[in-house]
Amino acid sequence: MAQPDEPQPTVVPSCPLPSKICDVLRSDRPRSCCGMAMAGFRTSKYQVPEWHRRNAGVYYKAFTASEEAERGRAESQHLMKHAAASAQRAQEYSKTTLGQRLQDIHFWRVELQKEIMELDAETNLLAAQKLRLERALDATEVPYSVVIDNLECRERRQPPDLVIDEVERQLLKEADLIRDIRDLLKRTIIQATTQIRSNRIQKENCELDWSDKVETYHIDDKCVSYCTDSTNVQFHPSSVKFEENASTPKSWAQFSHDNISSAEQKKLASVQLRSLINSIIHDASEDLRMQRAAVNEAFDNRCRELDDAKFRLEQHLQQILKDIADEEANILNLKKAIRDKEAHLKVAHTRLFDRSFRPNIELCRDEPQFRLISEVEELTVFLEALKRKLMESEQNLKNLEETRMKLEKEIAVKVNSIFIDRQKCMSYRVCYPVDLEVASYKQ
Template identity: 30%
Template structure:
């Protein structure tokens, strides 16, 4: 490897020509960073001197540098710009710049020997661009993409088919469930039609016996109107009595409507049976088709192309409407059957149900009356206790008023004493003796304190008298309320209890 030249700042010397020259400071070559230009300092800028031409220097590259024909780290963006001197490839040329230069800056000039338009860095970048594969990568990417899409499509079709099979299984289970429900409903309505032979004559006698509990309930309501005004409330007992009357009327109305609608109910039962039979037949056919579809596979021998089937039929309904129709069909048939059971039920069943309702309502009314009586008794006892406390409080307040009056009389005597002392000192002491001594100040303070105390006690006396007036008024209210409560107790506990003792029992209804 040739050694680089070293230049002395005082004079130009060469180590090969002048062995005594100082050693070179250029141990390693210096590379330009990207974006920097080479210095225009040219050793050949001076006139030519014989022996100034140096041997060739071998370029050094980093160990990890790419091949020489590819872009290097030492390449500058402005190209290999050389200085101009007395000797060189373009000694007789001139600088030139064109838009084609781009980021490379100044370009070499044209002389009579050759033309150079691009730098070495641009040549290497062009090599990199030429060697970079294009269509090959696209082909590989296309092959990978197509195979991946095909595998994804096949997997998606398998997943879709598995999902459809699962949905078909779920649909078959749902259809089987609803078919069973419809079949049970059909059997129930058929049994109901077969057993619709009710005895309707005894219902009339059951309607007549309802007049007794109705009369008892109305009489109890009328007796409660004799209560005094503070107790004329719509309490639970009143509500239950009104409800009792309403229940009697409703039971009578149900009996009468039942007698009038037996023949109509028979026609309704037959119509409901026909509708449920159609629904049952449709579900059997659908279940058979879905079972057949569930057993079909891509390897089956019964599958064919059927163009135009991937569309919604004109008569197709939504799943929500189908579920609603199934529920409504069963519910309508059940409603008809329930009405038929209510109509064709034997006399004992209807009478027992009505008597049970009356018994339950009677118990609720009696319980409400008992609670009202208990609450009224407790209130009456509390009122009497409150009246006693009120009388005691009135006595205490009156004693307090007497005590305040006695205290005011004592304070009045003290006020007279203070005033007399002040009068004697103000008008009894002659000349300069009538001074403002400590005794005078004390008497003045005593008079003021006595006056304020008297005023305060008079205010307390007025408050006590006002409280006594309120207590007296409260006493009258308590006595009046106690009389009212005792009147209500007489009605609810005595008179109504004797009337309600004649209510018919369920056994009496059954034996009517």
């Protein structure tokens, strides 16, 4: 249909056209008067009306063809304008959607890059904490060796000082504490290593997603720059389809969202683990410090007890030595007294013996005789008493000597115990690291 503002074709008046242009009947032709001789000239000729009708048919066909061509040109113009406008709108809309897509890609790319940087920084911090754990674990080797050396040295104490005293209980408690701390540090190092590996795996996933976003951004940005004047555009009929493995906008956004969410979870777990590591190192350091103080206090108390026991033993030894000297002097006096009494007894015996030779009636039981006999009896009693006392004194001296040896042995044992506890153990504990927290920062 022609548009209202388009010029209408001019109709040229002509003679009325028959309803059927070529409807010419042979019966309507005039018969020739010339007979059969003119038949060959008349059979192929038309009458004048037929000629006009035929011309009219040719004119009508030309008019119809012209009208159809004009209508086709008008429709072509309209179609070209509509197609051009539609193609321009479609291209602009595609460009707009590509621009929006670029914004979405840029948003996720920035978010992924931010997560990658934060996760990398967090992984580095966790690696530093893991290094602190390893240094703290190395720092526990010296305390453990000190404790084991103290226990081994104290095994060389001599009886009766080889006792399970408070020092040994505290040392065993310290050894158990160090072993527990070392086990905890080793488990935490394994946990930190696992977390670092998880962080790096998730970082690689985010980097792959970010790399895909960067490549896609460059592709879509190049697509935005394409226009009809571009020299590098061409037909690709095979690309006009959806790939079977293509994602949807929802799954595409969900993929990056899941990567970022997983990175956030890994980062949060890493932060919590770093806080836990700080607490473990601090608490372990405090526990070791307190236990070290308890062991040192037990050593101080035990050394004071040993010093006090040694001092008392030395006092007793001095008294025993004095008693031995007195007992030796007493034995000498007893022996001298016995000798003196034996001399008196000899005199009395000699007197009695000589008087037994008195003749006849002179052998009288007179007062001197009774007195001599009484003197002998008294001297005999005293001698027996002195000899018993001498024996007792000699036994006492022997007991004192044995006591002296025991005291000297006990003093030697105490000296050995004091040397072990004070010189071997306490002096070696000077190299005991007080603070694991400080040691964990040392290079």
